[in-house]
Amino acid sequence: MISRNQNKPPLSNSLPPPSPANRKDNLAEVPIDKRRKIGFGKMVGETSSTRTRRVFSAANAGQDHVTASDPASAASSQCGCIEFTLEDVEALLNEKMKGKTKFDYKGKCEQMTEYVKKLRLCIKWFLEREDNHVLEQEKLKNMVECAEKECTELKMQMKSKEEESNSIIAELRKSYASIEARCTKEEADKLAAIDSHRREKDARVAAESAQASLSEEIKRTHEELSSANQKISSANEMYKRLQEYNTSLQQYNSKLQVEVASANDTLKRVEKEKAAIVENLSTLRGHYNSLQDQLISFRASQEHAIRQKEALVNEVGCLRGELQQVRDDRDHQLLRVQTLSAELVKYQESTEKSTAEFDNLIINSSALEDTCSSQREQIQILQNQLAAANRKLERADLSALDMRNEFEEQKKVVDDLNNRLAEAELQIFEAEKLRKKLHNTILELKGNIRVFCRVRPLLPDDGAGSEMTAISYPTSTEALGRGIDIVQSGQKHPFTFDEVFTHEASQENVFVEISQVVQSALDGYKVCIFAYGQTGSGKTYTMMGKPEAPEQKGLIPRSLEQIFQTSQSLISQGWKYRMQASMLEIYNETIRDLLSTNRSSGLDSSRADSVVAGKQYAIRHDANGNTHVSDLTIVDVCGIKEVSSLLQQAAQSRSVGKTQMNEQSSRSHFVFTLRISGVNVSTEQQVQGVLNLIDLAGSERLAKSGSTGDRLKETQAINKSLSHLSDVINSLAKKEDHVPFRNSKLTHLLQPCLGGDSKTLMFVNISPDPSSVGESLCSLRFAARVNACEIGIPRRQTNVRPLDSRLSYG
Numbered sequence: 001m002i003s004r005n006q007n008k009p010p011l012s013n014s015l016p017p018p019s020p021a022n023r024k025d026n027l028a029e030v031p032i033d034k035r036r037k038i039g040f041g042k043m044v045g046e047t048s049s050t051r052t053r054r055v056f057s058a059a060n061a062g063q064d065h066v067t068a069s070d071p072a073s074a075a076s077s078q079c080g081c082i083e084f085t086l087e088d089v090e091a092l093l094n095e096k097m098k099g100k101t102k103f104d105y106k107g108k109c110e111q112m113t114e115y116v117k118k119l120r121l122c123i124k125w126f127l128e129r130e131d132n133h134v135l136e137q138e139k140l141k142n143m144v145e146c147a148e149k150e151c152t153e154l155k156m157q158m159k160s161k162e163e164e165s166n167s168i169i170a171e172l173r174k175s176y177a178s179i180e181a182r183c184t185k186e187e188a189d190k191l192a193a194i195d196s197h198r199r200e201k202d203a204r205v206a207a208e209s210a211q212a213s214l215s216e217e218i219k220r221t222h223e224e225l226s227s228a229n230q231k232i233s234s235a236n237e238m239y240k241r242l243q244e245y246n247t248s249l250q251q252y253n254s255k256l257q258v259e260v261a262s263a264n265d266t267l268k269r270v271e272k273e274k275a276a277i278v279e280n281l282s283t284l285r286g287h288y289n290s291l292q293d294q295l296i297s298f299r300a301s302q303e304h305a306i307r308q309k310e311a312l313v314n315e316v317g318c319l320r321g322e323l324q325q326v327r328d329d330r331d332h333q334l335l336r337v338q339t340l341s342a343e344l345v346k347y348q349e350s351t352e353k354s355t356a357e358f359d360n361l362i363i364n365s366s367a368l369e370d371t372c373s374s375q376r377e378q379i380q381i382l383q384n385q386l387a388a389a390n391r392k393l394e395r396a397d398l399s400a401l402d403m404r405n406e407f408e409e410q411k412k413v414v415d416d417l418n419n420r421l422a423e424a425e426l427q428i429f430e431a432e433k434l435r436k437k438l439h440n441t442i443l444e445l446k447g448n449i450r451v452f453c454r455v456r457p458l459l460p461d462d463g464a465g466s467e468m469t470a471i472s473y474p475t476s477t478e479a480l481g482r483g484i485d486i487v488q489s490g491q492k493h494p495f496t497f498d499e500v501f502t503h504e505a506s507q508e509n510v511f512v513e514i515s516q517v518v519q520s521a522l523d524g525y526k527v528c529i530f531a532y533g534q535t536g537s538g539k540t541y542t543m544m545g546k547p548e549a550p551e552q553k554g555l556i557p558r559s560l561e562q563i564f565q566t567s568q569s570l571i572s573q574g575w576k577y578r579m580q581a582s583m584l585e586i587y588n589e590t591i592r593d594l595l596s597t598n599r600s601s602g603l604d605s606s607r608a609d610s611v612v613a614g615k616q617y618a619i620r621h622d623a624n625g626n627t628h629v630s631d632l633t634i635v636d637v638c639g640i641k642e643v644s645s646l647l648q649q650a651a652q653s654r655s656v657g658k659t660q661m662n663e664q665s666s667r668s669h670f671v672f673t674l675r676i677s678g679v680n681v682s683t684e685q686q687v688q689g690v691l692n693l694i695d696l697a698g699s700e701r702l703a704k705s706g707s708t709g710d711r712l713k714e715t716q717a718i719n720k721s722l723s724h725l726s727d728v729i730n731s732l733a734k735k736e737d738h739v740p741f742r743n744s745k746l747t748h749l750l751q752p753c754l755g756g757d758s759k760t761l762m763f764v765n766i767s768p769d770p771s772s773v774g775e776s777l778c779s780l781r782f783a784a785r786v787n788a789c790e791i792g793i794p795r796r797q798t799n800v801r802p803l804d805s806r807l808s809y810g
């Protein structure tokens with residue numbers, strides 16, 4: 001602004017700046033119309049009316065005035081007594097010289113002189129006014145410059161203050177931001193501390209559970225202990241970190257306090273500065289007001305000059321504009337101060353907030369400290385508990401180690417014993433095999449009948465209290481699998497046989513034990529296997545079984561299957577076999593051919609069978625000990641299917657009836673005979689074996705059976721024949737010279753088996769029914785007697801085939 005003013009052209013615009021020296025000359029050169037524009041001033045303090053009056057008088061009394069305008073009066077006019085108006089000047093300029101006559105040159109000259117004088121006075125006045133105006137202008141200029149300077153200074157001050165305020169605000173903002181950031185950090189740290197506290201709590205809970213599980217499971221205690229140690233170390237670390245955090249919080253707290261104090265100081269300073277600024281502003285305002293007053297006065301003084309000089313007015317307008325700008329700046333500054341004040345208020349508020357948060361933080365810190373101390377105590381307790389648990393664990397470990405060592409040793413011993421046991425068992429097994437072999441050999445050498453005992457399972461039809469069985473099996477090594485004890489009237493009767501099958505033994509188990517005996521029939525031995533026992537004790541089940549269920553097949557079908565299978569396998573060795581089967585029953589001391597096609601089935605008709613057919617079925621033993629029954633149907637069989645159908649046929653023909661003891665009671669002795677003739681085509685060797693499989697009728701107490709009529713006769717016949725068998729056995733046992741084989745058809749038929757050179761095996765079937773203890777005891781006693789019998793050494797029938805008989809085996 002100032003520079004602009006400085007660069008402005010001089011007030012007289014087209015004129016050079018007037019100087020006292022050259023002003024007159026210059027004025028002479030200035031054209032009158034231009035000079036008019038300069039205007040005329042007025043005397044200071046003069047009113048327009050007085051001025052007009054005076055000028056008017058001057059104009060009218062021009063002469064007097066001019067007369068008075070001598071050098072002295074000119075001098076007085078120089079001091080400002082005469083004043084010209086524009087009209088005066090114009091009137092002066094338009095004044096025309098008028099003589100008395102056209103040629104009154106003298107008068108005209110005098111007028112002209114007067115006129116010149118007036119003009120000179122006017123010019124002088126003008127020059128004086130001009131000088132005054134220039135002086136005033138300069139004075140105003142100086143004042144404006146001063147005002148401008150002051151304004152500039154003020155502006156500078158304002159600017160510096162603004163800068164200062166800005167820097168303070170920036171600093172405050174910075175400190176506020178840093179406080180805010182610290183608050184945020186503090187908050188985050190607090191959350192982290194809470195989180196860590198929670199984690200620590202979790203770790204503590206985990207440690208507690210680990211401790212609980214430690215006491216429960218010793219094996220896993222090691223791992224859990226290590227994990228608990230880790231957790232405790234982490235908890236310690238956490239505790240340390242918390243302590244550090246606590247210290248840092250305290251430090252931060254003190255720092256914050258310092259910062260708050262400094263912020264307060266700054267605030268006070270800012271407030272002071274603000275007050276100073278406000279004061280400055282008020283002084284500035286005062287100054288401004290005075291300036292404004294001055295300006296007003298200037299304006300008042302300038303009014304004429306404004307009218308006369310547009311440039312001055314413009315300048316004043318410029319000044320006004322600048323002043324307005326200054327005012328705007330001031331307003332702006334005021335606004336800034338207001339915003340600063342508002343920010344200050346905000347800052348104060350935020351500081352208060354920070355203080356509140358700080359207080360909260362202090363509270364939180366103290367709470368955290370409390371938590372820390374309580375956790376420290378808990379950790380201490382936990383550590384103590386852990387130490388105790390550790391000690392316990394160490395003790396447990398030691399004892400566990402000892403126990404483990406002991407266990408390992410024991411295990412070794414047990415393993416050793418197991419190995420030895422396995423070896424011993426193997427040895428026992430081998431020994432048993434050997435024993436059996438030797439026993440068989442001894443028996444063969446002795447000629448004893450082998451006896452197998454089989455106890456059937458309890459049946460639903462067995463009598464009440466049947467679960468209290470009187471039968472038991474000794475577990476001693478020597479009697480294991482061979483002994484059976486039966487208790488009658490409180491007295492135990494022990495028996496030992498070649499084999500004892502419990503009620504759990506399957507048909508397969510039983511057959512395995514007799515398969516070798518069956519096999520010897522193929523080798524040319526006479527083999528006789530018969531089942532003895534009271535009615536319903538399982539004889540038929542053992543011998544025949546239930547052919548419809550493969551696993552319940554009895555010894556007869558299994559033996560036949562084996563014989564046919566083995567004979568087939570021996571074909572490759574050159575053996576050819578001829579098998580002949582016959583089946584008979586001894587019913588009421590009568591032999592009946594079960595494969596006869598002429599006979600009709602049924603008990604009543606069978607009785608008349610021999611009579612109708614006229615057949616005798618006489619029993620005859622040849623010199624080789626072979627038994628022949630005259631008129632008996634002998635069927636050549638080649639395979640098991642044929643034999644099975646024959647067995648089925650025989651079963652249908654067999655005398656079976658219902659008794660009180662058995663639904664399907666065999667009322668006769670059933671004898672299946674398979675004659676085996678084998679020849680080895682390459683060695684010419686011949687073998688002749690016989691396999692007798694006999695299912696005896698069951699012994700029965702008449703009183704118990706309650707049989708009457710035909711059943712009574714049947715029972716009597718059965719008992720009688722069995723009694724004869726017993727007699728024979730007794731005789732054989734006593735090695736009497738005479739053995740009453742011919743007393744019954746059964747003993748007569750079994751003569752070669754009981755007294756000859758056959759391999760004989762008897763099954764004594766026992767019922768577990770307690771009500772049958774008497775019969776069972778009788779059966780066992782009988783079996784024991786049979787077992788003691790010596791029947792001669794089994795002899796294999798083998799010879800070289802005579803030439804004439806070779807064809808029959810073709």
Ligand SMILES: Nc1ncnc2c1ncn2[C@@H]1O[C@H](COP(=O)(O)OP(=O)(O)OP(=O)(O)O)[C@@H](O)[C@H]1O
Pocket residue numbers: 455456457459533534535536537538539540541542661662664665666667696697698699765
């Ligand atoms: N070891 C066993 N397992 C399962 N059931 C058996 C066993 N022994 C016998 N039985 C059953 O016991 C009942 C009588 O058996 P079985 O007919 O064989 O006796 P039994 O001595 O032949 O009689 P009987 O002399 O009157 O003919 C039958 O129902 C038979 O199925």
